[in-house]
Amino acid sequence: MFAFVNTPRNEIPIELREVAEPQAADHEAIVEVQAFSLNRGELALLAMRPEGWRPGQDIAGIVVKRAADGSGPDAGTRVVGLAEQGGWGQHAALPTDRLAVLPERVSFAQAAALPMAGHTALRILRFGDVLLGKRILITGAAGGVGRFAVQLAAREGAEVTGVVGRPERAEGLRELGASEVITQIEQAQGLFDVILESAGGASLTKALHLVAPHGTIVVFGNSSGEDTPFNLYHLFGHEGMRLQTFFSYNPGTTTTLSADLTSLVTLVAAGKLTAPIGLETSWHELIPTLTDLQDRQIQGKAVFHVS
Ligand SMILES: NC(=O)c1ccc[n+]([C@@H]2O[C@H](COP(=O)([O-])OP(=O)(O)OC[C@H]3O[C@@H](n4cnc5c(N)ncnc54)[C@H](OP(=O)(O)O)[C@@H]3O)[C@@H](O)[C@H]2O)c1
Incomplete structure (x- = not known):
């Protein structure tokens, strides 16, 4: 063969x-x-x-x-x-x-x-528990995992903001359920209950400022390959926030x-x-x-x- x-x-x-x-x-x-x-x-x-x-x-x-x-x-x-x-x-x-x-x-x-891509989207969203009415930010929204995650989160009643690298990458995301699509994470307004983060580097640093108190950032990729600089002091204003990793081979799921x-x-x-x-x-x-x-x-x- x-x-x-x-x-x-x-x-x-x-x-x-x-x-x-x-x-x-x-x-x-x-x-x-x-x-x-x-x-x-x-x-x-x-x-x-x-x-x-x-x-x-x-x-x-x-x-x-x-x-x-x-x-x-x-x-x-x-x-x-x-x-x-x-x-x-x-x-x-x-x-x-x-x-x-x-x-x-x-x-x-x-x-x-x-x-x-599909099972990763399913499993990372489970870290958000009940998604109805929650604000969710998804980086890498134009990619494989991103496009599944946008759909699955919107189906559960979440308000989804997707981050893409350039305007043409937003194509089809609203039809899949995104309420808003932005081209830089810096454009995100307000705080988010769940952030699905896979770009890494500066994107994850910014996400740490965007998570709501008791919210969750699920880190499942590092597409940029960059290190993520952050100061622990910034986290203190985000009471009870959780930084959750996910790896498909060791998913912590039953x-x-x-x-x-x-x-x-x-x-x-x-x-x-x-x-x-x-x-x-x-x-x-x-x-x-x-x-x-x-x-x-x-x-x-x-x-x-x-x-
Ligand atoms: N932890 C796990 O078990 C697990 C499982 C699956 C995937 N992953 C990881 O999750 C990420 C997404 O996977 P995928 O299969 O959806 O990949 P993909 O289809 O290539 O999508 C990646 C998206 O990330 C965005 N991105 C932002 N900054 C980037 C950068 N500096 N370099 C490259 N892309 C960048 C791109 O957005 P634009 O196109 O809009 O620019 C692209 O659409 C990857 O890092 C992958 O390794 C991890």
């Missing part, structure tokens, strides 16, 4: 090569991948992982071999999944607790957009990935959540898209069909 492999020493960090079929552990199903998507976090992984490593987290496809332990869906079932690696190939082995059954009404492309993926595909099937696909193309276009995502040219998710 063919799959993308990591080539971190080359100018182009991945290559499509003929590779061995994945070997499934007892709790893993083999999925014929129909579509996958790309995450900003994976750009960093490509630089960190060794030559020959197989990248790819977000996949949608058809189970071709059920897990040997009998868990998970039967062969022939349409599924969506969040792999730890190896998803950018014709076949992938996934633990069954990282898979969800895909309703017929949800396309493989829609499904492939969901796993990492819900399984399978359950969260099922929630997301159910919302999409019901027309209550839009998969924010900014680019849908063949997997042969993956290499140039790595640069486009890095350069903030993709509106939401980039999705690739596997052939």
Whole structure:
């Protein structure tokens, strides 16, 4: 079969090569991948992982071999999944607790957009508890996680302000539920009950001034790569505020990935959540898209069909 492999020493960090079929552990199903998507976090992984490593987290496809332990869906079932690696190939082995059954009404492309960005949005919003009537500020709102978070927060009755890097990046955000879209966090008015922060650096420093007493800042990314200077003295005026980190591999939650993926595909099937696909193309276009995502040219998710 063919799959993308990591080539971190080359100018182009991945290559499509003929590779061995994945070997499934007892709790893993083999999925014929129909579509996958790309995450900003994976750009960093490509630089960190060794030559020959197989990248790819977000996949949608058809189970071709059920897990040997009998868990998970039967062969022939349409599924969506969040792999730890190896998803950018014709076949992938996934633990069954990282898979969800895909309703017929949800396309493989829609499904492939969901796993990492969608479940992250779901889980970071849970730190806000009941969202009805709360003011929520979302940095990186034009990105994959941002566009899911805007929709999920607005659905719960929150008043959502999105921060984008430039005016054209605001496209579609009001339709997804944002009440306000600003191009610099400095333009934000008033205090916020929940701030979802992923830009880091100066953006997080400013967020520390914008959180309401007893409010929560969820720090889940550092897209700028910058350090965040702040003075603890500034926090004293924000009584009871919470600075909450989130990392997908150690989420501090009891819900399984399978359950969260099922929630997301159910919302999409019901027309209550839009998969924010900014680019849908063949997997042969993956290499140039790595640069486009890095350069903030993709509106939401980039999705690739596997052939
Ligand atoms: N903790 C976790 O488990 C977890 C899970 C998923 C994602 N993440 C992190 O969350 C962040 C968002 O992920 P994503 O997949 O939604 O990425 P994405 O689609 O690339 O979106 C990132 C957004 O961040 C904005 N941004 C602001 N300042 C930036 C800067 N200096 N450099 C690059 N982008 C900047 C961009 O806004 P404009 O386009 O408007 O300029 C872009 O839309 C990333 O940092 C990712 O690593 C963490």
